[in-house]
Amino acid sequence: MTATQAGTAAPILVAEGLGKSFGAIQVLHDLDFRVERGEVLGVLGPNGAGKTTLFNLISGDHAPSAGTLHFDGRALTADPPYRRAQQGIGRTYQIPMPFSKMTTFENLLVSASFAGRKRESETYDRCAEVLRECDLWAHANTPAGQLTLLNRKRLELARAMAPGPRLLLLDEIAGGLTSEEGKQLVDLIRRLHARGVTIIWIEHVLHALMAVATRMIVLNFGELIAEGTPHAVMDDPEVQRVYMGIEA
Amino acid sequence: MADTPSPPAPPRISVRTQTLSGRLALAIGAGLIVTLLSLPFWASQGTIRSVVELCCYIAIAQMWNLLAGYAGLVSVGQQAFSGVAAYLTFVLAQNFGINPFVAIVCSLAAPALLAVPVYALLHRLDGPYFAIGTWVVAEVVRLIFTNLSYVNSGAGMSLRVMTQYTALERNIAICILCALMLVATVGGSYLLLRSRYGLALTAMRDNPVSAASQGVNVGRLRFLIFVAAAVGTGLAGAIYFSSQLRITPSAAFSPEWASIAIFIVMIGGIGTIEGVLVGALIYYFAHQWFGAYGASYLIVLGILTMVVALYLRGGLWGFFSRFVEIPWFPTRRKLEPRP
Numbered sequence: 001m002t003a004t005q006a007g008t009a010a011p012i013l014v015a016e017g018l019g020k021s022f023g024a025i026q027v028l029h030d031l032d033f034r035v036e037r038g039e040v041l042g043v044l045g046p047n048g049a050g051k052t053t054l055f056n057l058i059s060g061d062h063a064p065s066a067g068t069l070h071f072d073g074r075a076l077t078a079d080p081p082y083r084r085a086q087q088g089i090g091r092t093y094q095i096p097m098p099f100s101k102m103t104t105f106e107n108l109l110v111s112a113s114f115a116g117r118k119r120e121s122e123t124y125d126r127c128a129e130v131l132r133e134c135d136l137w138a139h140a141n142t143p144a145g146q147l148t149l150l151n152r153k154r155l156e157l158a159r160a161m162a163p164g165p166r167l168l169l170l171d172e173i174a175g176g177l178t179s180e181e182g183k184q185l186v187d188l189i190r191r192l193h194a195r196g197v198t199i200i201w202i203e204h205v206l207h208a209l210m211a212v213a214t215r216m217i218v219l220n221f222g223e224l225i226a227e228g229t230p231h232a233v234m235d236d237p238e239v240q241r242v243y244m245g246i247e248a
Numbered sequence: 249m250a251d252t253p254s255p256p257a258p259p260r261i262s263v264r265t266q267t268l269s270g271r272l273a274l275a276i277g278a279g280l281i282v283t284l285l286s287l288p289f290w291a292s293q294g295t296i297r298s299v300v301e302l303c304c305y306i307a308i309a310q311m312w313n314l315l316a317g318y319a320g321l322v323s324v325g326q327q328a329f330s331g332v333a334a335y336l337t338f339v340l341a342q343n344f345g346i347n348p349f350v351a352i353v354c355s356l357a358a359p360a361l362l363a364v365p366v367y368a369l370l371h372r373l374d375g376p377y378f379a380i381g382t383w384v385v386a387e388v389v390r391l392i393f394t395n396l397s398y399v400n401s402g403a404g405m406s407l408r409v410m411t412q413y414t415a416l417e418r419n420i421a422i423c424i425l426c427a428l429m430l431v432a433t434v435g436g437s438y439l440l441l442r443s444r445y446g447l448a449l450t451a452m453r454d455n456p457v458s459a460a461s462q463g464v465n466v467g468r469l470r471f472l473i474f475v476a477a478a479v480g481t482g483l484a485g486a487i488y489f490s491s492q493l494r495i496t497p498s499a500a501f502s503p504e505w506a507s508i509a510i511f512i513v514m515i516g517g518i519g520t521i522e523g524v525l526v527g528a529l530i531y532y533f534a535h536q537w538f539g540a541y542g543a544s545y546l547i548v549l550g551i552l553t554m555v556v557a558l559y560l561r562g563g564l565w566g567f568f569s570r571f572v573e574i575p576w577f578p579t580r581r582k583l584e585p586r587p
Contacts, residue, residue, distance in 0.1 A: 082466065100455070106580070121263075159462065
């Protein structure tokens with residue numbers, strides 16, 4: 001998708017002057033960016049660049065110190081996390097945080113009925129479908145705490161997908177997986193994208209990100225240092241220096 | 249959402265929420281409630297008194313289990329709520345001439361009204377700070393009642409109006425109230441956990457941050473649970489002291505109530521309804537058989553609690569459930585393919 005095509009509809013997420021500091025440490029500084037409907041925006045940056053903090057600001061886990069966020073034209077800044085989930089922002093955590101004593105199916109029921117604002121019985125079919133789609137069908141009645149890492153990552157994704165979000169935040173979902181497992185996950189994300197879900201994806205597993213992302217932004221020390229198509233961004237000398245340690 | 253590429257054909261499914269053991273337990277539970285209601289006609293005064301005590305333990309522990317086990321609110325000051333409800337019962341019956349059994353029901357307004365400002369005051373505190381805060385509140389309430397001449401200060405009150413009823417009438421009324429209390433606290437918790445809000449509560453128990461990110465309004469649910477637990481605990485306090493016919497601030501607001509609830513829930517298994525019943529029975533029989541040993545009995549109970557806390561996190565019920573899954577109060581949603 002080119003920038004002009006995407007520009008025809010209003011962007012789904014707009015950040016203006018977004019900043020976050022913890023005490024004296026400024027983690028994000030005066031960030032401006034927009035996410036267009038239907039794109040997969042890759043977020044790249046060395047450790048400590050502020051990527052997960054950015055997600056925490058979007059999902060509402062942290063309040064920004066400066067700036068505003070608009071989701072679908074509506075100011076988000078004052079909404080608590082549960083309300084953002086109900087508005088259609090789904091997120092996965094870098095370290096999976098399943099409801100470990102509940103079964104995989106029950107994990108999905110929670111998000112489908114609360115984030116999705118539906119009666120429990122109305123979500124059964126949808127949750128079963130998402131389980132199938134995310135290759136978790138065989139583990140539907142397994143307590144989430146007993147799942148393997150790959151399946152816990154799938155569960156993070158499935159749980160975020162169950163309510164049918166409009167914006168999905170993926171935080172290092174491919175990290176820690178074997179390349180074969182990573183490939184399965186990439187296929188899954190590609191299928192979700194093909195059905196119109198907008199995705200922001202933080203990832204260190206570059207080839208996975210490059211395979212799906214339609215656009216990328218790069219953060220370093222809380223500032224946006226590059227933005228563009230995946231290949232243009234990776235060819236940027238500043239990105240090569242900061243992210244891969246290649247001196248020009 | 250566009251439907252390309254099409255997902256696999258929608259699976260035909262059904263969701264099972266009841267089990268054979270659950271149905272059996274419901275039947276046994278109904279039988280026990282009927283037995284409880286029939287007690288006044290065949291059991292001795294001593295038996296009735298100790299059964300009433302057991303019912304109050306179950307109710308208080310079940311409420312503490314909802315609070316600590318699901319909402320993550322570890323309170324050691326629930327005696328504030330049982331105490332104010334019991335006191336209001338005595339005041340309504342003695343000073344306003346209201347039928348004491350009606351007074352018990354009316355008195356539930358006190359814990360509900362007290363819970364709102366207490367929660368407003370304490371809800372920002374985390375874990376141990378919250379626990380200490382609740383303890384402080386309970387002590388403050390105790391001190392207020394100890395110095396309030398309207399309720400006869402530290403000397404306490406007697407429920408003399410009860411003398412207008414025969415022992416049988418009193419026993420019938422108390423047993424009916426106990427049955428209602430068990431249905432409300434145990435049955436109510438069961439229904440709650442099987443409802444949509446049960447999903448949210450169980451999710452909160454497992455991971456409150458994650459629950460909020462999945463659309464659960466954790467703050468509001470905690471508040472509602474806090475008020476509901478205050479009312480349930482208040483009912484137990486009102487019934488207990490009405491059956492004792494006497495109340496003093498030191499008995500009504502004794503931290504021992506919190507210790508009993510914590511012991512029962514820890515031993516039985518936190519975060520399960522079955523655990524509370526198991527723990528309550530263990531405490532009840534330990535108290536009946538060994539209570540006379542005084543301090544050494546308490547030391548043994550304390551050591552037992554520590555051993556369970558260290559080595560059997562899920563309590564006895566959790567340990568048992570590792571080997572066989574026969575829930576008495578099933579709350580699982582089991583997904584089954586339908587042919």
